[in-house]
Amino acid sequence: MTDVTQFDSIIDRYERSEESLLAILQDFQREFHYVPEEGIRRLSEVMEVPESKIYAMGTFYKALSLTPRGRHTIKVCTGTACHLKGAPQILETLERELEVKRNGTTTDGEFTLECVNCVGACAMAPLTVIDEEYHGQTRSSKIMDIVKKRAES
Amino acid sequence: MGAINTIEQLEAYRQEIAAGIKADLPTVLVCFGTGCQANGARPVAEAFSDIIEEQGLELNVNIGIKTTGCHGYCENGPLVALQPQGILYLKVKPEDVAEIVEKTIRSGEVIERLIYQDKTTSDMVAEYSEIPFYKHQHRIALRNIGAIDPTNIDDYILAGGYSGLVKALGMKPDDIITEIEDSGLRGRGGGGFPTGTKWRSCVAVDSDVRYVMCNCDEGDPGAFMDRSIMEGDPHSVIEGMIIGALAMGSHTGYVYIRDEYPLAVKNLTSALEAAREKGLLGESILGSGFDFDIKISRGGGAFVCGESSALMRSVAGEVGEPRAKYIRSVERGLYDKPTVLNNVETWANVPEIIMKGAEWYAGLGTEGSKGTKVFSLVGKVNNTGLVEVPMGISIRELVENIGGGVLNGKKFKAVQTGGPSGGCIPERLSDLPVDFDSLTEAGSMMGSGGIIVMDEETCMVDVAKYFINFLVEESCGKCTPCRDGLPRMLDLLTDITEGRGGEEHVAMLEELCDLLTWGALCGLGTSAANPVLSTIKYFRDEYDAHIFDKKCPAGVCKELITYAIDPEACTGCRLCAKNCPQECITGERKEPHVIDTAECIKCGLCRDVCTFDAVRIS
Ligand SMILES: Cc1cc2nc3c(=O)[nH]c(=O)nc-3n(C[C@H](O)[C@H](O)[C@H](O)COP(=O)(O)O)c2cc1C
Ligand code: SF4
Ligand code: SF4
Numbered sequence A: 001m002t003d004v005t006q007f008d009s010i011i012d013r014y015e016r017s018e019e020s021l022l023a024i025l026q027d028f029q030r031e032f033h034y035v036p037e038e039g040i041r042r043l044s045e046v047m048e049v050p051e052s053k054i055y056a057m058g059t060f061y062k063a064l065s066l067t068p069r070g071r072h073t074i075k076v077c078t079g080t081a082c083h084l085k086g087a088p089q090i091l092e093t094l095e096r097e098l099e100v101k102r103n104g105t106t107t108d109g110e111f112t113l114e115c116v117n118c119v120g121a122c123a124m125a126p127l128t129v130i131d132e133e134y135h136g137q138t139r140s141s142k143i144m145d146i147v148k149k150r151a152e153s
Numbered sequence B: 001m002g003a004i005n006t007i008e009q010l011e012a013y014r015q016e017i018a019a020g021i022k023a024d025l026p027t028v029l030v031c032f033g034t035g036c037q038a039n040g041a042r043p044v045a046e047a048f049s050d051i052i053e054e055q056g057l058e059l060n061v062n063i064g065i066k067t068t069g070c071h072g073y074c075e076n077g078p079l080v081a082l083q084p085q086g087i088l089y090l091k092v093k094p095e096d097v098a099e100i101v102e103k104t105i106r107s108g109e110v111i112e113r114l115i116y117q118d119k120t121t122s123d124m125v126a127e128y129s130e131i132p133f134y135k136h137q138h139r140i141a142l143r144n145i146g147a148i149d150p151t152n153i154d155d156y157i158l159a160g161g162y163s164g165l166v167k168a169l170g171m172k173p174d175d176i177i178t179e180i181e182d183s184g185l186r187g188r189g190g191g192g193f194p195t196g197t198k199w200r201s202c203v204a205v206d207s208d209v210r211y212v213m214c215n216c217d218e219g220d221p222g223a224f225m226d227r228s229i230m231e232g233d234p235h236s237v238i239e240g241m242i243i244g245a246l247a248m249g250s251h252t253g254y255v256y257i258r259d260e261y262p263l264a265v266k267n268l269t270s271a272l273e274a275a276r277e278k279g280l281l282g283e284s285i286l287g288s289g290f291d292f293d294i295k296i297s298r299g300g301g302a303f304v305c306g307e308s309s310a311l312m313r314s315v316a317g318e319v320g321e322p323r324a325k326y327i328r329s330v331e332r333g334l335y336d337k338p339t340v341l342n343n344v345e346t347w348a349n350v351p352e353i354i355m356k357g358a359e360w361y362a363g364l365g366t367e368g369s370k371g372t373k374v375f376s377l378v379g380k381v382n383n384t385g386l387v388e389v390p391m392g393i394s395i396r397e398l399v400e401n402i403g404g405g406v407l408n409g410k411k412f413k414a415v416q417t418g419g420p421s422g423g424c425i426p427e428r429l430s431d432l433p434v435d436f437d438s439l440t441e442a443g444s445m446m447g448s449g450g451i452i453v454m455d456e457e458t459c460m461v462d463v464a465k466y467f468i469n470f471l472v473e474e475s476c477g478k479c480t481p482c483r484d485g486l487p488r489m490l491d492l493l494t495d496i497t498e499g500r501g502g503e504e505h506v507a508m509l510e511e512l513c514d515l516l517t518w519g520a521l522c523g524l525g526t527s528a529a530n531p532v533l534s535t536i537k538y539f540r541d542e543y544d545a546h547i548f549d550k551k552c553p554a555g556v557c558k559e560l561i562t563y564a565i566d567p568e569a570c571t572g573c574r575l576c577a578k579n580c581p582q583e584c585i586t587g588e589r590k591e592p593h594v595i596d597t598a599e600c601i602k603c604g605l606c607r608d609v610c611t612f613d614a615v616r617i618s
């Protein structure tokens, strides 16, 4: 991935100001599902900020990931309401069945398993968000069916 | 219509919108909040549009359709409200749409299957305002949500929107601040700091530049009022911020908003554009000569960025670490300029207070906590969702009258308030009025208004561990008490929940709590003791059961429980055996099944699938 134009097209959406750094990194994350090294290099050149600063942001902000993610992202809400209503069982089931730890990616690159703190739909707890799709009142015994369906789509 | 250049033009425009609307026009309101969209609201709205288009000409009925923000009742979504009938339908599916149009809209008939039924009394209620969940509410911050289309500024204007701004433009800035002071409004973001006082101390600082900011980071994992307001009524926040800016002479505002709330970001963005187009933001607002605009800054998913100094750093494009407490952001905030940061709900209250007056607002609530508060009532309760009630309502009223009691008839044990900075309040104190001061006195906190109901199957030690684990992950690591103290606390709590706890564990926890409370740099650390100390204080018996009897009374802590099948209840349906990942459940069809506890990994799947409630935890 050495084509800088794909980064520039994102960078160009924003003002040339340090205020825009986080937003640009988030857009990188959204576009590539992680923040690529080349992107950081390019951003550092264009914005004239040291790469180290951008890396520091990349590690600090949870929404950003410096390593590639799987094709699908499974986010298990581990907010308080979801925790009480069975999120730990859902998470364990996924870890066991997909053979992956939280915040890890399956060896075939298919799924990344993440935990999030409340997606703001606690009334439907427990929540699982697969890619951008919300699944409310998920049950540990049904979660694998949902995941498999998604993988096929 | 383009920009509105004078106050008179805004009033004329409001009348123009009103004239364009037929009062008897039946309107379908489909909830388009995050929750209802997750439950499939979009196909329902599409089905309505299709049918209206198809039948509109032929039947000569004109039906309006609107998509609204979250009604706070997401559990029962997709929600469809019908005006003028005032009926609320729950869990509506696209297949129901034709029937709704045919029966309810055309003949005024209620479809029983789709209305609210009380889980305990079995009463059926069709009218929105009569449903217990809504009946006891008093909506100020949530005044328009569910009734207006957040993406249509005309809807907001028609509902009286921007009249607070008009009034404020005719007031002296100092009088605006006095009005807010007199209203007794306290910040809704957690700390409960008096809003007027904050504004006053900001203007007292001499500076040519000042900022007003809105905190929509909503870090409390279990609260979603800020999302709901931002999605469902972004103009109320924008209007509040313009009034604040006017009062303090600020020309630039920022909204810091969680990136995990894509719909809120989208609706806010379009609301800002609409406000600019109408001349309500930008240069010379409504021809007054006053300039103000608002920028959006998307958060990066760190809880600590909700803290004011960290938030301001994050906005400036830096790593969001808090700074020393003695520097006040009203003096040196964003870019070291005087800055006022208020929470979403705080801002949403401002236009109403200006419109209706301080006296009206101060007439609601309690001595020390005026007005109303939005609570996110969730957890083990029948009706979950957002409720706005006057401050001072008792915990019991919230849980029983509005929440309809504890789920599945289980025993009510406690409520947790204030998120990771708050604590647990036991059932026996549930006549406690919910306001800033009573909650703090009880060892908890108002926080952002999360009320999490816990029942007999909630383990209080596990809850404490849950919050400390949350805080360990969210600590920025800048100061030692928090960076090193929290993981140590987590170890101790883990020991207790896994049966390795001794008597000294509790004493050590208390010591560490002390260290954090007095030694940590920011609010994340200084309030981290609350979840632990409050559970020790009120549920010492549960700690003791874990430590001395090696038992988890609630049946939660995995190391201390075993799964077993009750032979009396088991029908031998084999469902559990098919689902067991360990294949450790045996038994003949139609005969009671047995779990081999040596192989069992306590995953809970058998209990989840059994429809006869035959799998027990002991
Ligand atoms: C760790 C931490 C997290 C916080 N998170 C939030 C938050 O998510 N939303 C919020 O409005 N306030 C949050 N606050 C409180 C803010 O620092 C600040 O007091 C508040 O936004 C001021 O607005 P208010 O006076 O209207 O409440 C947090 C504080 C701390 C210490
Ligand atoms: S208390 Fe915790 S979150 Fe706050 S500054 Fe210290 S280490 Fe960071
Ligand atoms: S699912 Fe329940 S009823 Fe069926 S065999 Fe298992 S324990 Fe018995």
Ligand code: SF4
Residues within 6 Å of the ligand: B563, B579, B580, B581, B582, B583, B584, B585, B595, B599, B600, B601, B602, B603, B604, B605, B606, B607
């Ligand atoms: S808890 Fe899990 S492993 Fe144990 S018996 Fe039930 S399904 Fe099998």
Ligand code: FES
Residues within 6 Å of the ligand: A077, A078, A079, A080, A081, A082, A083, A117, A118, A119, A120, A121, A122, A123, A125, A126, A127, B221, B222, B223
């Ligand atoms: S706790 Fe899971 S959505 Fe709020």
Ligand code: FES
Residues within 6 Å of the ligand: B031, B032, B033, B034, B035, B036, B037, B069, B070, B071, B072, B073, B074, B075, B077, B079
């Ligand atoms: S999203 Fe529809 S009620 Fe909350």
